[in-house]
Amino acid sequence: MDAKRLIIFDCDGVLVDSEPIALSVLTETLTLSGIAIDAEGAARRYLGRSLATVRNLVREEFGLQIDDAFLTRMRDTLYARFRSELRPIQGLQAALDGLHDAGIAWCVASSSQCERIELCLATTGMLNRFAPHIYSASMVKHGKPAPDLFLHAARDMGVKPSECLVIEDSPAGILAARAAGMDVLAFTGGSHTGLSAYRDGLEALMPLQTFDAMEKLLHLVTPARRPKDRPDA
Template identity: 45%
Template structure:
């Protein structure tokens, strides 16, 4: 079974999300850049990111700021979001059971897949961290996806772009393949994924079918 993260793996949304959050945080007087959020928090649930940064700044965010960020991001997704290059062809070639397991909320997750024309590749097997007790780097959302398809965690391969996601996969007893083809990628991105436990890292989705064939032969 193959489990895909969504943001930065299926859809090229990480840069949009991190830009939006950083801009709204700066309006509240917190000096942070898009790159800061990418490097520190990529792959983690949004509410956890905002909560940690509120603690760092020593005061809560304005009551409506997170809602504003969500609304702005959803509109940007509707008008700017693109699928990760090569993912549609890769999914068309995939002959294994598959699911999505994401740190995104349900609304953002479903909208992202619909905008990019990817929903039908996964049917009902689209899972959000909102559906489990703990988000990544905890393994909960990956274990949920595996259980819903009746798969043993040891028979699952996770495709991830974040160290938090790779860590979650490893904690679930799954292998992880890193991906660094999104617009948010930075020079040491692949090394961070390998350090977290990824068995390999690919930079283009055109390489995915071959890597999956290798994984199946080795299983």
């Protein structure tokens, strides 16, 4: 892997351990609308996808038109649970400190709306480490697995796609990074990664590398330095 100038993080499941909460709220809200689906099924269908994509998939498969009342009920429940339950991914602060010391920039590019991304980061004490470099699928025409969001983030940050490395936890995000011409690492340190549907979908894509501890990130993105007294090491 060539040296990188920009790390593009997904948010849910990569920066914050939000996916179990989000899947729980989604399945509960769908159940109230007469659609019985468990966390495994929801993960297989919707993990890493934008709300617009989820709405389309639900309509196509179940014939349910997600209206404003559905969205408001789901959003209010989700945000309340985020404020009381959400935690950052362990080791993230140390990973960002390491990137800073190495002179590598970073941003976040998520399928969620800006309001939700900012809430997640603020609740976990991470907002000041990412703002203003926060990119949402609402900023582009097509969300993940299309490459639009990652290309938009790289363009705004002034970095070529080949100089970017994406950190993703979902099949949709991995496909989006590849379509953008970017290297991608799969992060499996979130508490949702034990779901069999998730594991099967991720392994089928054969990402460049998989890692489960954010503390390992710097070692994956920076080349090993040769000892000063052994230039030929």
